[in-house]
Amino acid sequence: MLKILFKINNLPTMTGSRWRLFSLLSYTWNRGNRMENQNKAQDQLRRLPGVDHIIDLSNNDPFFSEIPRKIIVQSIRSVIEKLRSAILADPDSIFEDNLTDTEILKQVKKVAEAEMTPNLKRTINATGIVVHTNLGRSLLAQEAMDHVLTIAGGYSNLEFDLEAGHRGSRYSAVEDIICELCGCEAAMVVNNNAGAVLLCLETVAKGKKVIVSRGELVEIGGSFRIPDVMAKSGSILHEVGTTNRTHLRDYEGAIETDTALLLKVHRSNYQVVGFTAEVALKELVTLGATYQIPVMEDLGSGTLIDFSAYGLFKEPTVQESIKAGADIVTFSGDKLLGGPQAGIIAGKKEIVDAVKKNPLTRALRIDKLTLAALESTLRLYWDEDQAVSQIPTLRMLTLPFDIIEKRAESLLHRLEKIEDRRMEAQLADCTSRSGGGALPLLDLPSKGLTIAIKGMSPNSIEAAMRNYTTPIIGRIEDDKFILDVRTVRDDELHTIQNAFEKLLRGPDNDDESDPGITQP
Numbered sequence: 001m002l003k004i005l006f007k008i009n010n011l012p013t014m015t016g017s018r019w020r021l022f023s024l025l026s027y028t029w030n031r032g033n034r035m036e037n038q039n040k041a042q043d044q045l046r047r048l049p050g051v052d053h054i055i056d057l058s059n060n061d062p063f064f065s066e067i068p069r070k071i072i073v074q075s076i077r078s079v080i081e082k083l084r085s086a087i088l089a090d091p092d093s094i095f096e097d098n099l100t101d102t103e104i105l106k107q108v109k110k111v112a113e114a115e116m117t118p119n120l121k122r123t124i125n126a127t128g129i130v131v132h133t134n135l136g137r138s139l140l141a142q143e144a145m146d147h148v149l150t151i152a153g154g155y156s157n158l159e160f161d162l163e164a165g166h167r168g169s170r171y172s173a174v175e176d177i178i179c180e181l182c183g184c185e186a187a188m189v190v191n192n193n194a195g196a197v198l199l200c201l202e203t204v205a206k207g208k209k210v211i212v213s214r215g216e217l218v219e220i221g222g223s224f225r226i227p228d229v230m231a232k233s234g235s236i237l238h239e240v241g242t243t244n245r246t247h248l249r250d251y252e253g254a255i256e257t258d259t260a261l262l263l264k265v266h267r268s269n270y271q272v273v274g275f276t277a278e279v280a281l282k283e284l285v286t287l288g289a290t291y292q293i294p295v296m297e298d299l300g301s302g303t304l305i306d307f308s309a310y311g312l313f314k315e316p317t318v319q320e321s322i323k324a325g326a327d328i329v330t331f332s333g334d335k336l337l338g339g340p341q342a343g344i345i346a347g348k349k350e351i352v353d354a355v356k357k358n359p360l361t362r363a364l365r366i367d368k369l370t371l372a373a374l375e376s377t378l379r380l381y382w383d384e385d386q387a388v389s390q391i392p393t394l395r396m397l398t399l400p401f402d403i404i405e406k407r408a409e410s411l412l413h414r415l416e417k418i419e420d421r422r423m424e425a426q427l428a429d430c431t432s433r434s435g436g437g438a439l440p441l442l443d444l445p446s447k448g449l450t451i452a453i454k455g456m457s458p459n460s461i462e463a464a465m466r467n468y469t470t471p472i473i474g475r476i477e478d479d480k481f482i483l484d485v486r487t488v489r490d491d492e493l494h495t496i497q498n499a500f501e502k503l504l505r506g507p508d509n510d511d512e513s514d515p516g517i518t519q520p
Helices: 002-009 016-047 051-059 062-066 069-089 101-116 142-152 175-182 193-205 226-233 248-254 281-290 318-323 349-357 360-364 368-380 384-390 392-397 401-416 458-466 490-505
Strands: 129-131 186-190 209-213 236-240 259-265 295-300 328-332 343-347 423-435 444-453 475-477 480-484
Touching: 016 069, 051 062, 051 069, 051 101, 062 101, 069 101, 129 392, 142 368, 175 186, 175 318, 175 343, 175 368, 186 193, 186 349, 186 360, 186 368, 193 209, 193 226, 193 259, 193 295, 193 328, 193 343, 193 349, 193 360, 209 226, 209 248, 226 236, 236 248, 248 281, 259 281, 281 295, 295 318, 318 328, 318 343, 328 349, 343 349, 349 360, 368 384, 384 392, 401 423, 401 444, 401 490, 423 480, 444 458, 444 490, 458 475, 458 480, 458 490
Parallel strands: 129 423, 209 236, 209 259, 259 295, 295 328
Antiparallel strands: 186 343, 328 343, 423 444, 444 480, 475 480
């Protein structure tokens, strides 16, 4: 019939009778195809096993022994429903092998395993961005992780004074250490720096004016804007100066009877260069003392070490701000400090004590695990050399180039051992970044690998690595997939090698003992 339709359709002219014949034959042909597909679909649907049958099979498979029955049943229904939908959409896309008990059970295992895998996964950061906000920011030092495990697995004196034998304050775990390291009178910690800024403003300046330079009304990731936080705190923004130049006279001219605070915000995630001017913190402190107005500085990504001593850009330290006379200083615990997410408040005892009494403090307080990690991180700063060598963030930022180069060469050697001609890996010079909204002008010379695979685009390689069992996050530059090894640990090189072996081996040679790459 197909030949007849073709001949009729290609006649020089189509008379009315011929057209009716062509239409009739076409209708008959299409109807026959539809009926054939419907019959095929019905046959395949009849061959689909029932949920109870697959449950019986799973009961005899050791793989499912540790998986909750609810997850097993849910996974079986998901696989069967997916097959049913595929059959109804296009029965030709489903083959006999897809409907066997063995194949269906294999698919159920994959779905169940995915359900049992935590959503929050450990990843390998090969982007070269040290404090990567999307990848969890700073890594904890081993001492901090050990202390978290100790505190998490047992009771602790979180709010119990062991000496006095009665209720204590959770802030006592870190307050003395912060005061000693920063040179301040008092300190406390909340869940992040945005919370610290909000809490201080709400305590000191609710319903009153806060003077801040227009050039310091910053926005950081997640749409966190200083004006918005000030509005939420109930304080009244009084901006002075211009975007690029603010003078001491601008602050002094704006002081009124209802002015409660002079606020300085460190532009940690960008720089204004050229024709610029800003008021130093020490000058602002002198002005505040003259008019008896407290001065607050938000350092954002605060640091306790001078990075210029390690050949990096100068970043103001918390100690310098306290020494300059700031009444209160706020900064993050999970950026350049290299600890857990936290907002640290350091300064004069009178103000910090008032902040502690603010009812909002309870909504922003940190838990015992964060305190444990922060305390251990801060203790490492008693010896700066120890802090730089043991806190991952500091170690990666100050890592010598020759060590990075050797790591890149080691990874190249591992990938060459795969011996697959489709893949080409080459050493490449690249640039790392601090990240986390800190040191915006800092370019860190680094070393990495460019990876090319015949038949795959850089985007496809990136997606495959991102979907590996342990996701490997690289970057694409100049249409090349790059792995920057500054942020890759030595013990992660083997995982990267396995990922590329898995990718090149392909899904047809899948090894059930290694889930490998989930095809995107």
